[in-house]
Amino acid sequence: xxxxxxxxxxxxxxxxxxxxxxxxxxxxxxxxxxxxxxxxxxxxxxxxxxxxxxxxxxxxxxxxxxxxxxxxxxxxxxxxxxxxxxxxxxxxxxxxxxxxxxxxxxxxxxxxxxxxxxxxxxxxxxxxxxxxxxxxxxxxxxxxxxxxxxxxxxxxx
Numbered sequence: 304x305x306x307x308x309x310x311x312x313x314x315x316x317x318x319x320x321x322x323x324x325x326x327x328x329x330x331x332x333x334x335x336x337x338x339x340x341x342x343x344x345x346x347x348x349x350x351x352x353x354x355x356x357x358x359x360x361x362x363x364x365x366x367x368x369x370x371x372x373x374x375x376x377x378x379x380x381x382x383x384x385x386x387x388x389x390x391x392x393x394x395x396x397x398x399x400x401x402x403x404x405x406x407x408x409x410x411x412x413x414x415x416x417x418x419x420x421x422x423x424x425x426x427x428x429x430x431x432x433x434x435x436x437x438x439x440x441x442x443x444x445x446x447x448x449x450x451x452x453x454x455x456x457x458x459x460x
Contacts, residue, residue: 337410
């Protein structure tokens with residue numbers, strides 16, 4: 304992983320040159336969703352099909368993520384406010400052209416006791432990288448939809 308990215312804060316999610324935002328409703332309550340995101344990092348590989356391995360590092364302050372296709376991210380958690388928001392920035396990756404990346408999971412209670420999940424994927428990089436991220440939007444949206452559906456089933460057990 305030779306590509307070290309610029310450290311960014313939570314504000315980057317609102318100001319990044321490329322922002323992909325996806326939303327989905329879940330039947331699980333916000334606190335259950337938050338705990339799945341924050342407290343069970345290895346479990347991500349069981350419900351997010353793009354993730355092949357997820358490991359909590361640095362006493363929970365970071366994550367090491369492996370993706371299908373060989374993607375690798377070393378991340379730092381930048382927000383963990385229960386049960387509203389869970390966010391992390393990518394510190395290093397093997398993705399060429401990336402300069403800064405962060406992801407935010409925003410959880411809002413829905414009227415039926417479930418959760419409205421909003422996932423924002425924020426990125427900056429070379430023009431080619433930014434273009435590729437935009438082109439990947441529909442695929443990321445499908446991956447998010449599948450992940451939230453699988454997580455909802457997992458939490459409903």
